Amino acid sequence: MTDGAPGGLRVGIVGGGFMARTHAHAARAAGAHVATILSSAPDRTARAAAELAVPHAAGSLEELIDRVDVVHVCSPNRWHLEQSLAAIAAGRHVVCEKPLATTAADAERLVDAAGSIVGTVPFVYRFHPMAREARARIAAGGIGRVLTLRGSYLQDWLLEPGDQNWRVDPVAGGASRAFGDIGSHLVDLLEFVTGDRVVRLAARTRTAHPERAGAEVRTEDAVAVVVETAGGAIGSLLVSQVAAGRKNALTIEVSGSDGAIAFDQEHPDELWLGGRDVSRVISREALSPDAARLSVVPSGHPMGYLDAFTAFARDTYAAIRGEEPEGLPRFADGARAAILTEAVLAAAASDTWIPVPSEGASA
Template structure:
């Protein structure tokens, strides 16, 4: 694979490492300026700094990774598809459901592989959680959280706090989308309605107004009738990247923690146990994604590389299980719109209505 990169920041570096781990050659990078592209190329060890996105797309490429700011995803991903090149676009896919729908439609019309890195699906024990939840019968309850503290203080700042670059939602669009995607992926059950509260705890950061939320709390109901709560925060002191999902079914409870991805907590009446990655009783998908023997930890870079590897396999003509596409990115955008609408109105929002908004 000859890969191009749009955007040279933190996620550009993550994509570059994952692309190389999946066997690609990252041949060129473009950013918002030629100078920025040269800096990114030097920092990431990429041979060519493209003068512009247009120059990058004129090169002989098999795939382009879009890692620009959220507000630029629509323009850049549409340009990649128009050039006839498969695309991997960072999430959120777009800053509104309408724009995400444009991208999903464009990918479908172009007949090109277009994926979004909901990479927590690619932890082996997240796949094992999916297998066990779906084998457990009726889903009763869901409880999930995604907690960080990197924006805890009012002087903490980032381009994501600017709605022009980051979009109208931050905490939910940025990390809540991962939690919602993992919830629906593991349960196989869609959230059909939700009620949300959001809070911006620091209305100003470094002297500029903040137009997006620092935290969001949701009550959700699924198509099968399960009920749940999802809490998302980027101002939760002491939490680095605390993504946790627990699903209670008729057959028992299953709990996955992203910061301890090599284990799965299993609950039965009156007892519980911990299942380790690579154990003989894990399923086919968990085994496929387990690259090293038990006792050798795997983590986020491995999950990201597995996602990129499956995206590349799809470009080559395979159909990997559980690959998140632009349709999944659209789903996350619709849920984000529903969260913002519920927070504004104070009421329940049917996510089918959100899909049509």
């Protein structure tokens, strides 16, 4: 770490698309200096540097790594393993977009390689104050014994047969698309909020269009999953990138013997509390300590996705400084998501319940 760098930690971003922009914003808001960037070709790197006001356009991954303290890997999924390993080998801390790797085995390789180096994965929905409030209330027994879970993550950006993206290609994106891309967020948030783990599941996948832009589609557009947890709860998950009208509809609901809690990330300043006699919606007021620390503006002033991403970056950099922030998603959590993704594909292929190994989840 170079204490004399402008803004403290020096950050290098690999990638030049939407996630690179998001990471650059979060890094700066969290007090770091975005020092350099690298995209897939020199012209794209130069364009990304100009658009994001990054002072240096790197000519190679090695050059980028040499100039920074932390590498943010925002490239297509196929490169996550190689680029993260290179950064780790050079002693750099790593923020790697999900999926951490395209296979569970490769994700575990990154967990093992990181050792004492801080490696985190931006499961940023954990960082909404009301998601933390739901977690605190469940942990305190506020809804009693957890009985059922319900969650969905619905988008429509691949609804039409002409819609195309590198994520559709299993070579670039991995064997799973819908679940690996957004279902991983959903199951991570459910396990985080409940403090419980999925131990077995059954699944069905659906591909809406056999071809996109003339190319065969070999990844799923939608997934339905039935789960059972270590604590004995049962639940259902629906993930789709072809749900017309839904842009980023991530919702979870946890029902217990004494009540229920629901969180909707499109209305992140609210939490629904269900009761047999009375149900109510609460806002960001009188929060538990961990939720309150993430509530950086007064209630009534909306907080959203970029605030959650900034909180994730802030906690990552705090961990690099030797602190232990609550709920920081590390490489082990990314490996956990990869294990669950492979279990979903195996269950859909075999038409049977699949046990989920416990490895790959941090305490």
